[in-house]
Amino acid sequence: MDIKAYIESGILELYVAGTLSEKENEEVYALMQKHPEVLQEVLEIEAAIVKLTASTSQRDSDHILQRIKQTLGFDGNKDTKVVSIAKPKYNWITYTGWAASIVLAAGLLWTVNQNKQLQSDVQIAETQQSLLETQIANSKNSLEDANVLISVLRDDNITKVPLAGQGNFASTFAKVYWDKDSDRIFLDAQGLPDPPEGKVYQVWSLTLTPLTPTSLGTIDSFTADANKIFEIKNANESEAFGITLEPAGGSESPTMDQLYTLGVVSAS
Secondary structure, three states, rough: OOOHHHOOOOOOHHHHOOOOHHHHHHHHHHHHHHOOHHHHHHHHHHHHHHHHHHHHOOOOOHHHHHHHHHOOOOOEEEEEEHHHHOOOOHHHHHHHHHHHHHHHHHHHHHHHHHHHHHHHHHHHHHHHHHHHHHHHHHHHHHHHHHHHHHHOOOOOOOEEEEEEOOOOOOOEEEEEEEEEOEEEEEEEEOOOOOOOOEEEEEEEEEEOOOEEEEEEEEEEOOOOOOOEEEEEEEHHHHEEEEEEEEOOOOOOOOOOHHHHEEEEEEEO
């Protein structure tokens, strides 16, 4: 395509004026994306329209009114009795310029609105694509996590430690699946209620002689996690596991009156 001839054809002016068909608008828009000189020409046309409409709106109305008075014979002379009506002179170039400026200004507004709508549609599409990709990634991760958990539950070498409710929390329960080969545990905390606001559950690895607690960290995502199964690193020679309720951020040592569950590792 001869881009120079296309620009000189006048179709870009019609595009800015908003008088093209939908198909023609799409063709012009496609060429704007492909050829920078076409885009530049459209921008220059729009800028010219803005200047034109600005200049026509700033005419001196007092000057125009004075011209009308002079034409009709009202020149300030009180004795004037005869009204002289001059033959109107039609300046078709001026009228045409005004009409063109109005049409092109309207077209400019239409183009701006169309561009805004297009940008909005693109943003919506990009957001939907991002959400879809996130959902796919989450589904993939969930499936992988489920497969890992299934393999752990079926592995005879995994040490299973039930944690029973303690004291005032006798109705609570949890279970630890300890994978010693990979220094990790899987904590099934479905038997614990959601912690109060400002509180978190903290998991402890214990040695019994002497009794020494080692923090395995807090479960900050407890409420948000639907499955209540958490993977936690544990490189300790644990003899028992416990869960306490602690202030947000955790504690250096367990709060014993907030000990929810406790379980001893089987000697087998």
